Amino acid sequence: MEKVFSSFDEAVSDIFDGAVIMVSGFGGTGGTAQNLIVALRDHGASNLTIISNTAGLASLMGFGTLPGHSAIDCGILIDNDQVGKLIASYPVSPSPSKINSFESHFREGKIGLELVPQGTLAERIRAGGAGIPAFFTPTGVGTELSEGKEVREFDGRSYIMETALKSDFALVKAHKADTLGNLSYKGTSQNFGAVMVRSSGISIVEVDEIVSPGQIESHLINTPALFVDRIVKR
Amino acid sequence: MEKVFSSFDEAVSDIFDGAVIMVSGFGGTGGTAQNLIVALRDHGASNLTIISNTAGLASLMGFGTLPGHSAIDCGILIDNDQVGKLIASYPVSPSPSKINSFESHFREGKIGLELVPQGTLAERIRAGGAGIPAFFTPTGVGTELSEGKEVREFDGRSYIMETALKSDFALVKAHKADTLGNLSYKGTSQNFGAVMVRSSGISIVEVDEIVSPGQIESHLINTPALFVDRIVKR
């Protein structure tokens, strides 16, 4: 029942080649498990499928990164050729003249992409954690992202069927954890992490602080302990 | 943009005959909008469809009710013949010898019932608020509650399709509101209310206290203001 790990390296040591990994964060440094990502880079597991909102906007262009700070995000795993497939909503630079490694690897045919609208991505991840294998959504109807998907009408409006996403591991950043595994986040840094911990076989969470049960007040717990497997302090 | 109403009666005055109404609460008094329910009883709207976890367990048998206290719940609307249909997971008394008005009206053919597993009920209400018209769930497969429902396999397991629930009005109890409509709840009293406010045309919320924006700390807001239309202080 011990969830606290003493090092980032140890916490990611059993990630295997070909694993499906969810990586938290909206795109900036807030909510991104920078140390776990470095540990996974050093660990070297290859042919990973990464599920993430972006392919790394903070490291590419300072998106959501404090002035003068440097940033690490899942982009370094792609730089390091560890990723075989990306499932994301915002995989490339907003500027066509600024190319990230995802885009160059993609053009070389070295990496696969499943491009998913951001809300559909979040909902598919939630579904994976909530025992819902598939659902219908209006998002993407009539666009190329709905090609090959089942379309069905409800009350005269068209919807497409989307399926749940699950992962072997999630690398998530939260603000505080207690030793039971309860988590709290700061501000806008819940984003994908608070959903990904629910749908991963093993959720690994990097936090600023680890406290005793009760030191995060019950009403401030965003993620109940049952979703959390491993905790490492920054 | 004024959401604060000065009386329960005024807050429910436009509820029309035949309206679909969600009523919060798990079954006990916590999280049940007792004063709004009384106002709706006095208002007299008829042929209502009520969506609620129970048909009133607090008023029937003191479920979740403090010792020595009396309780009001949606049972009084059924007593008062205002309900034509109930959508619930726990409609009758747990004891066959204790009959509530729902059960006697049901036997007389005076009220319809859609019996829904509790988790499916909660998920259908969430879906209604999240723009998801339908989803697949394993709950109820192979039982009489799945009769007539579409069954589909995903990864070798069977699931049934369930559709979203929406309502014209929701009567919800929260602990605090600020004047923008942000809500906080106490303990286990979020239950159905925190989901119902999302899927109702007009959400009407009974609270213990109304405060200025900022007096509910951001991290303690359970329900963001955009889900809340009307607030009345107890």
Next chain:
Amino acid sequence: MLDRLPREVIAMRVARELKDGDIVNLGLGIPSLCSQYVPEGRTILYHSESGVLNYGPMAEQGEEDDDLINASGQFLEPTPGMSFFHSADAFGMIRGGHIDVTVLGALQVSEKGDLSNWMLPSRGIGNVGGAMDLAVGAKRVIVAMEHKGRHGEPKVVSECSFPLTSPTCVSLIVTDIAVISVEQEGLILRETAPGWRLEDIQNETEPELIPANDLKEIEI
């Protein structure tokens, strides 16, 4: 006449199945007693579909709070590290496979592990509540019940005649006379109440029981 185990002892036996770190949801009746008998040194986090994880014992008289209840409407004590959530999340946890063990009561359990626990056909209407979600969603479903019904009818049956809660979901049945596991090959009688022989238990059971190689008396 052979002694039947009291409800507390059934709960005690079930409690031994709960492992350190388990997330557990306890149903009404005998199941709700289990939390009192968890062996020392094991940390169990209790989940209730009323919207709480890691709740404490029942509240003392005078300490009751109607904003802190379990799914049976009982008042709970707060605990350090307790957390709250709404019903859609509470059942996302259940359906999503985040509950390790649920202990449920039953009207009937079949040879294949089918469970019926929500409606008496004689009443014609019943409360499904969270039973179907728990039966389908929890990683392990344990039934805790009296071995036979009020009128002496068997509750461990060949086929459920009452409306199903879920097919093939039960993995262990703990009663006032036996511990039975539901396996591919059938119902395996694992443990007996003191003094009860296979044939005594078979007499009160509709499908055939297969004695375990290491069949023994229940130890608490």
Next chain:
Amino acid sequence: MLDRLPREVIAMRVARELKDGDIVNLGLGIPSLCSQYVPEGRTILYHSESGVLNYGPMAEQGEEDDDLINASGQFLEPTPGMSFFHSADAFGMIRGGHIDVTVLGALQVSEKGDLSNWMLPSRGIGNVGGAMDLAVGAKRVIVAMEHKGRHGEPKVVSECSFPLTSPTCVSLIVTDIAVISVEQEGLILRETAPGWRLEDIQNETEPELIPANDLKEIEI
């Protein structure tokens, strides 16, 4: 040569569409400027899919916090009554119809209100982000953009040739030369930039514009 309206004036014109109490989600670029120009006395609650409702203005230098950003990665000031949520809830709000107005940029808008704003075909890959969810989910979609592209090509087109974000979703187009509403009967030219006549605007627009009965100059 006729003067085109600066970006700030486009944003100012759009801001007049925002009503007291509206929940508004602003996209990147010109849309993000709108919040500065809301007429006095109107309370607007801004939503960002980064997970915040009712955020404040951009943070001052030295006050930045990477745990408080909008969907463009800009740092925000906290506001009394601001609330936070995860991505599934953020998009539940959008898809569920809880956003009154979204203001988006566009690469192309068609006569029928089809929107293309996520991929330049010449690049062959693009970022869809939250655009499809917003286009489909918000009660009202307003496009704020320059009337023609960098190479002089029309952006108000008969049919979108770029990949669609969503068909028939746009209700109002505000550009640097015109305000156009998308109606059943076609594109209605409602307002013109000062000095611009119908035919000047038509020259830069692919589908036919129908002048409104009360066609007038943009008033800010």
